[in-house]
Amino acid sequence: MVNVVKEQKGNALIVRLAGSIEESVNFDQLIGIPPAELHVNCKEVPRINSVGVKAWIKYFQSCQAKGTILKFTDCSTAIVEQINLISNFICGGTVESIFVPFSCTGCKSELVGLFKTDDLKKLNLNLPDLKCSKCSGKAVFDDIPEEYFAFLTR
């Protein structure tokens, strides 16, 4: 079940989603009437199922129809996967930043790094290696680049 923390910053409503998005989600209740500008932080969304995707698109399409400026920030890997699978998942909004998955070549730990999409475009898929926070080993990007970053070229 997903929870929402809301914060008003100037003209923008910032919402932080936390939890799995599935059939019980009701964005109309959680977020309310679409504001002029909406920033959606998706850092803590570990999972979204198909009915959650449908509810997401339905709500954010209504935002799009009302002219809301939509920005998605700190998108978790689960959200990035949906952005790549469904062309209209972000409903006319922009993806500001995403978490990129890494895997340590030494201890095999999973890591994520937060990247701005503008920076990723400049890197042209040549991601830097990270230092593993557990063993200080080398952590490398762990997904299929052409798939994980497909939305950047759309």
Next chain:
Amino acid sequence: MAQLLLISAKPEDRTFVETIAAATGLGLKIVATAEDGAEFISTQPVFAVFADTSTELQYQQLESAIQASIGLFSDKINANAFHFISSEELQRVHYLIKSQLFGHFIIRPKDPVEAGRHYARIVKSTQANRAFGLQNLLSDKAKVQIIKFQISTQKQNAVEAVKNYLLQAKFQSRMATVVANAVDELLMNAMFDAPVDDLGRPTLASTSRATAIKLDDKHTVELQIGYDGEFVGAMATDLFGSLDKNKLLSHISKIYTEEEYKVKTAVAGAGIGLATVFRSGGSFFFVSEVQVRTEVTVFFKRADSFREFKDQFRFISTQFYF
């Protein structure tokens, strides 16, 4: 004795099917052309046909040859026995999805021996009168657990339990999440899409998936999950036996990267669950006895990296009993 037939000139297909033949104890005949294959089917008992259908022309040659020799609706062989092998993704082979002969779709594996050993269990299970049950689809090392539901709202707890089970089994959390999501989709389909009335009309199509549905009698839904140290298999069972192959293939092959996803408000389901699971590395085995029972199994191989996990050997197998 019935045997396997391979219609392909590709050495990797030969290795794949030879591995299956060795594991199942079935004999193997290999031919290079569809005409030779159809001729063989018309004269010899064949248990399963594996055919290279990488191009539409290859498929058309197979269909024409079968039509000319025994006919597409022969009692000698039916769709359950046809295994189409292709290097292309499902959405690129619409000619197979529309085929009257579609039984199984295999994306040509990178490691035909390892894939053959896994796929052999599917073939072996179809040798039984009914290919039901998860235990036979995993190696002997697998311990299969059964979860029975009383009410549909227990689904999310089961999904989280599956995720935790896999984390304990040292799956990466992203892999565990993908498998858990697959289980979620299978259960949702079994609970809400499978129920039909006496005329076969869906009874819960427009019912919100958050509704608490009592899962007893005909609505009984069961989840089996097993892990053999290599593959995890999760199976959802319902007692309606209402699976429609054409609808299934249409859903599973749909992609929304080139066209927009349109929200349909008349139905509560999203219609994208299985397609997402397949694109995330999952393989499916659908077994349905009409009006009796449907079992849908999803398989994932544990991998050391998510990249490898996503890029694993995949297939869609169907087995229908009328």
